Amino acid sequence: MDSATVQRFEANRARLASLAYRLLGSAVDAEDAVQDAFLRWHAADRQHIEVPEAWLTKVVTNLSLDRLRSAQLRRERAAGDWLPEPLLDGDPMLGPADTVEQRESVTMAVLTLMERLQPVERAVYVLREAFAYSHAEIAEILDISESASQQHAHRARRRVAAGPGAADIDRVAARRIVEAFVDAASSGRTERLVALLTADATAISDGAGQARIWLRLPAPERIAAAVRASFKPTPAKRRLVGGSPAMHAGVVNGSPALIAALGDRVVGIVVLDVRDGKVAVLRGISDPDRLGRLTQQWRRHEHDDPLSQLW
16 A cells, blocks of 8 residues: 555544544444554555545444444443443544534543444434534435434434533643542541532442442442542552552543542543532543553643542
8 A cells, every 4th residue: 555545544543533432432442443444445446435534434434333233242331331431631532622512422421321322323423413424424424314314313312412411621620620529538528528419429430440340329428438438548459559549630531530540550530520510420440451541641641740649
């Protein structure tokens, strides 16, 4: 393959990866889909491809749909409370992020809600809301009619709109929210944590990366007790991660997040969904396999001073 052909693909790689990530909720699977598309681009008769960008979009979309429909993926996501792979603010896979709809489409809340959609509904929603394709273009990409695209979009919007809207969070606002959370969790007073949570707050955790099935806590008092327990130092916790992590405030998938880092390695995160000034959902992830890309991004960028040490 000549360099011009490779460059044409590479010019589209970031856009294709962000499309696949929104469709799959997994950076690893998104990268695989994009690489498969590159191999097809290499093997294709490119003289008959009139608009390479459109061709590549169609290939990546349909490769992603094949993955969403796979029996193995359905089993994995049916095994528990599946959550998207988290991405650190600034990761190019989160783009584009110019509109509210584009930013919301990569929040943990919306990516999780999109699990309720059928694969084609999910594709229509992403192509329409995040990439502003027309229904005529979507129909061409998915080999469906324009009216079917419109119907899928309507159903998808209705289901996704059932969840809470996402507020725009910058690093300053994220640090303020996470600082309040860490102060309350470290205070030893459960009522301070409860006061930060909505009455219907929910916490979801992967069991410190040790559980195959996700753990869910449905009440503010239980959440506060579990968070307090997780902040208590023990030799066993330090042995588990190899030391005493520093706690940082950050932005993950557009939401404030507590990031626990040991040196240049992220060992755990808690992503906070905020509603009306209080925390409505906590999503805790400690599985190293799910934090791989986030850790890579963490190493590449400057970050604020830690809030405190954990354990």
